[in-house]
Amino acid sequence: MPETLEIPALLPALPEIVLALGAMALLMVGAFRGEQATKSIDGAAILLLILTGAVIVWLPAGKLVTFGGSFVVDNFARFLKLLALTGSAAAILMSTDYLAAEKRQRFEYSILILLATTGMMMLISAADLIALYLGLELMSLSLYVVAAIDRGKKQNNVAPGMLAELGYLYLEDGDMAQARALFQEEIQRFPESQPFLIRILERSAVPQPSMAGGTS
Amino acid sequence: MNRDTSKLIPAVLLAALISGCQAVKPKDYSAFRSEDPRSILVVPALNNSTSVTAPDFFFSTVSQPFAERGYYVFPANMVKSVLEQNGLADPGLVHNADPRRLDALFGCSAVLLITIEKWQSQYVVLATTTTVQFEYIMKSCKTGATIWQDQRTMEYSPQANSGGGNPLAALVAQAIIAAIEKADPNYMPLTRQANLLAASSTGQGLPAGPYLADKYHKDMDQFPVGAR
Numbered sequence: 501m502p503e504t505l506e507i508p509a510l511l512p513a514l515p516e517i518v519l520a521l522g523a524m525a526l527l528m529v530g531a532f533r534g535e536q537a538t539k540s541i542d543g544a545a546i547l548l549l550i551l552t553g554a555v556i557v558w559l560p561a562g563k564l565v566t567f568g569g570s571f572v573v574d575n576f577a578r579f580l581k582l583l584a585l586t587g588s589a590a591a592i593l594m595s596t597d598y599l600a601a602e603k604r605q606r607f608e609y610s611i612l613i614l615l616a617t618t619g620m621m622m623l624i625s626a627a628d629l630i631a632l633y634l635g636l637e638l639m640s641l642s643l644y645v646v647a648a649i650d651r652g653k654k655q656n657n658v659a660p661g662m663l664a665e666l667g668y669l670y671l672e673d674g675d676m677a678q679a680r681a682l683f684q685e686e687i688q689r690f691p692e693s694q695p696f697l698i699r700i701l702e703r704s705a706v707p708q709p710s711m712a713g714g715t716s
Numbered sequence: 717m718n719r720d721t722s723k724l725i726p727a728v729l730l731a732a733l734i735s736g737c738q739a740v741k742p743k744d745y746s747a748f749r750s751e752d753p754r755s756i757l758v759v760p761a762l763n764n765s766t767s768v769t770a771p772d773f774f775f776s777t778v779s780q781p782f783a784e785r786g787y788y789v790f791p792a793n794m795v796k797s798v799l800e801q802n803g804l805a806d807p808g809l810v811h812n813a814d815p816r817r818l819d820a821l822f823g824c825s826a827v828l829l830i831t832i833e834k835w836q837s838q839y840v841v842l843a844t845t846t847t848v849q850f851e852y853i854m855k856s857c858k859t860g861a862t863i864w865q866d867q868r869t870m871e872y873s874p875q876a877n878s879g880g881g882n883p884l885a886a887l888v889a890q891a892i893i894a895a896i897e898k899a900d901p902n903y904m905p906l907t908r909q910a911n912l913l914a915a916s917s918t919g920q921g922l923p924a925g926p927y928l929a930d931k932y933h934k935d936m937d938q939f940p941v942g943a944r
């Protein structure tokens with residue numbers, strides 16, 4: 501059957517193709533330039549989303565059908581796709597500050613969002629179950645990675661005062677060595693605590709009338 | 717979008733919601749900026765309310781919001797017991813003491829003195845209003861001068877939302893809800909909210925401290941020097 505061997509019309513799926521190829525290109529940039537490219541990749545991801553939106557607007561008007569009827573682009577699909585693109589761009593814009601503040605920038609983050617967006621657009625245009633399935637997988641696979649991107653990373657932030665507080669409990673319990681170690685750790689992390697904690701240590705180092713001292 | 721503003725939008729919206737959308741002028745931060753504190757000593761709160769348990773509940777909520785503004789906040793429990801050992805067990809004594817005396821004990825750059833003005837729940841059969849009111853004063857440990865102050869009042873009265881139906885049932889529901897609120901007033905969320913707003917409202921709270929390295933000394937617009 502020569503009909504099935506024909507290459508289907510790719511034009512209706514052009515926005516998805518642009519987005520997917522762009523995301524892969526950015527992935528290559530990130531892979532070779534490493535974490536320092538994070539900022540430029542975030543910016544490029546936004547530009548890519550805008551470009552994809554422009555391609556959607558540019559597509560010929562009316563209902564476009566391709567891939568043997570399983571991929572449909574009509575006006576509602578166009579609207580929803582623009583909505584999905586806007587949402588993704590907003591997500592990238594809003595999260596970069598937070599990730600930077602928490603020192604968790606990774607260049608993969610915006611690329612994964614781009615790939616998830618490709619899945620969303622595929623879902624929007626799906627007209628039968630197999631296309632729906634492809635879109636769902638494409639979207640959720642990258643979202644799983646986004647959800648787990650920070651798993652297993654050790655958080656090494658202790659709130660100010662926590663170590664001192666614990667050290668003080670040890671001190672009250674008479675465990676000077678533990679207390680000193682914890683106080684020193686607190687001083688190392690928060691130099692402002694030094695005068696106070698040194699003073700506490702000095703005061704407790706003074707031999708106090710203990711029971712053992714009393715009997716000897 | 718500007719880096720700072722995008723993050724501040726939710727906080728500003730929340731503040732606007734609670735302050736009834738009045739336009740608030742930023743405070744004058746010249747005293748604060750010239751002092752440039754790195755650490756905050758939070759001492760036990762002075763209690764002007766009629767509740768006996770208020771100070772301890774309150775004291776457990778203060779450290780976090782102020783620490784999250786980027787300052788070193790001294791360990792609360794430890795501070796309390798060290799003050800007691802040094803003959804400053806009563807909050808009134810600490811509040812009236814010369815802050816420079818605290819500097820000798822703690823080496824702090826600023827001390828935060830908080831007064832609990834209201835901590836009450838008023839019950840009028842169909843409506844219970846829980847109110848907390850705090851006064852925050854920050855003094856320099858080096859000079860004893862006041863470098864920042866703020867005041868927050870939070871109110872909460874639960875509402876039964878029964879859409880339509882029997883008006884008598886709605887009244888009964890409202891009475892039950894009011895009674896529950898009276899029996900177990902919801903102080904802690906209000907207190908946390910008050911502290912958060914006091915510490916981090918734009919133009920009203922504390923400028924970013926040294927542990928917020930990306931904002932430290934860079935938020936002159938939000939926390940201006942000199943009155944506007």
